[in-house]
Amino acid sequence: MHSQLFAIIDVETTGGGIAGNRITEICIALLKNGEVVDKYTTLVNPERDIPQHITALTGIDNEMVADAPRFIEVAERIESFTKDTIFVAHNVSFDYNVIRGEFRLLGQHYNRKKLCTVRLSRKLIPGLLSYSLGRLCSSINIPHLNQHRAEGDVDATVILFQRLLSLDEDLSVINTFLNPLSKQATLPPHLPAEQIEELPEEAGIYLFKNQKHKVIYAGKAKNIKKRVLSHFYDKKTKEYHLGQETHFIDYELTGNELLALLVESEHIRKHYPKYNRAQKWPATTYQIISYENQRGVIQLALGKTKVLHDSVSTFYNRTEATEKLEEICEIFKLCPRFCALQSSSEKCSHYRIKNCEGICEETETVEEYNLKVQAAIQSLKENNLSFAIQGKGRTEGEIAFALVVDGQYRGFGFFDRSDSICTIEDYEPFMKLQQASYHTHAIIRSHLKKNGERNLVYFEKPLQLANHRINTMKKSALTDSKEDVFAHWGETL
Structure with missing residues (x-):
């Protein structure tokens, strides 16, 4: 292995994503038996402008590379110079992928075994605060002149690699990193x-x-x-x-x-993680809310929000929310004007709902009307089921659960199979509270649609209607059965 040829490589580039990164300078030092036996360095015309912030970092500008060879003119030299070598670089994935990308643009395949001096340093010189080339050289007293230029960085990396070879005399660590089954070269440079x-x-x-x-x-x-x-x-x-x-x-x-x-x-x-795209933006929810106006009349309205608040009922699209508002307005003989279904302040004149009993004309008392609104609100609340979705836990003897209370996701937890869990209150000591959102609602709906009622545990609620004037037929017309509510969860995905 000591006779193995190592190619210590550094490239400077135009910056940007890997696919658009073009080389502006390359340096390759060949190391054999721990000594440099040859070196090749050249500026490269990237065939595109070099951004100002890259020039500020490297000192390489468009004028410097104007007369430099293009990569196609040095590709054969790089290919032959690194033949039968192990590709070594500080953060090897960057340099290796940039060079492979240049060869790919020429329709050629470039493939070498590779070693990362960042990962080797973390293994052989553990405990340092930083493993960037500059700070690493400073920590272990390696001269690092002409930083952010290919030859300056290669010269420092050569000394670093020589130190690493001296710390791994039998090459056991390096051999492990070269083993394709270890995937060491594929792992991020800073991750042990x-x-x-x-x-x-x-x-x-x-x-x-x-x-x-x-x-x-x-x-x-x-x-x-x-x-x-x-x-x-x-x-x-x-x-x-x-x-x-x-x-x-x-x-x-x-x-x-x-x-x-x-x-x-x-x-x-x-x-709000930098690299997550999905679910980062809160989706709009629609809520039926209630409030008392200056006359003391309890009004219903449709609220649009991106945060779930306590409300009479919450929906995840406007059509569904409006239909429910119209439904309770009709069943409970409420006034469309006081349910935000009519914008004018005159007598109600909804195109379909015609059974208002006169609150808008003051022929119905506020007390009587409010009793009907309270009954409608109670009916909506009772329409929201409470249930737990049970599933496989983290261990053999454990059960996992997600808890939905009054139609809203409340949290998750785990309990032992030997625990006696029957009511909502029984779940609470084991539950980690979470915030409901459009996304958690969509996740639960999708789960119900896919798995049906399997592993669902329902919690019954006593029927309590505030309005004794609403007959049983009207109540049953609004309050869905379990099957109807379950179907609703599944179908609105």
């Missing part, structure tokens, strides 16, 4: 392999965190370890940048996919 090894192959959520422990991505999976690794094998620009920023991975077991979805949604709402 031990964190990957410790990930469970079970259902739950995982959190990618940056150097400051800020959550930058939240995901869910049936198999956490397999899903996390899939991010690092993905060659898309977004996944690459995600890997570059990831320093830590946390996870939380949920036992089943439903809870994984709900917990993932909560983390996205709470942390």
Whole structure:
């Protein structure tokens, strides 16, 4: 192995995503038996403008590369110079993928075994605060002249790699990193392999965190370890940048996919991770609300909000909410004007609802009308079922649950199979409260649509109507059966 040829490489580029990153300068030093035996360096015309912020960092501007060779003119030299070598770089995925991308533009395939000096340094020189090339060189007294230029960075990386070779005399660590089964070169440079090894192959959520422990991505999976690794094998620009920023991975077991979805949604709402797209924007909800006007009349109205508040009832599209408002207005003989179904302040004149009993003309007393409104409100509340969705827990003897109370998701938890759980109150000591949202509602609706009433536990509520004047027929016309409400949850997905 000591006679193995290593190519220590650094490239400077135009910046941007991997797909659009073009080389402006490249330096390659060949190392054999621990000594530099050859070096090649050149500016490269990227055939596009170099952004000002890149010039400010590297000092390479458009004028410097105007007469430099294009990559197509140096490709053969790079190919032959690195033939039979192991590709070594500080944060190897960046340099390697940029060079592969240049060859791909020429219709050629470039493939080398590779080593990352960031990952090797973390393994062989543990405990440093930073493993960026500049700070690493400063920490272990390596001269690093002409930073952010290809040759200056290569010269510093050569000395670093020589130090690493001296710390790994039998090359056991390097051989492990070169083993294709270890996937070491594929992992993000700042993420210790031990964190990957410790990930469970079970259902739950995982959190990618940056150097400051800020959550930058939240995901869910049936198999956490397999899903996390899939991010690092993905060659898309977004996944690459995600890997570059990831320093830590946390996870939380949920036992089943439903809870994984709900917990993932909560983390996205709470942390607003940089690399999550779905669920970041709160969806609009529509709520039937009640309030008392100056006459003391209880009015109903449709409220539009992106945050769930306490209300008479909540809906997830405007048509559904309006239809329900019209339905209770008709059944309980309420006034369309005082149910926000008519904008004018004159006598009600709704196109369909004609059974107002005169509150808008003051021929019906406020007290009588309010009793009907209270009965309508009570009926709507009773229409919201309470139930628990039970499922597989994190261990053999555990049951997981998601709790819905009065039609709203309240939280999740776990209890032992030996626990006696019968009422809503029994669940509360085991429950972690969560915030309901459009997304949690959609997750539960989807689950019900897919799985039916399997593993559902309903909680009965006593029928309490405030208005003794509403007869049983009218009450039953509004208050759906369990089957009707269940169908509603499933069909409105």
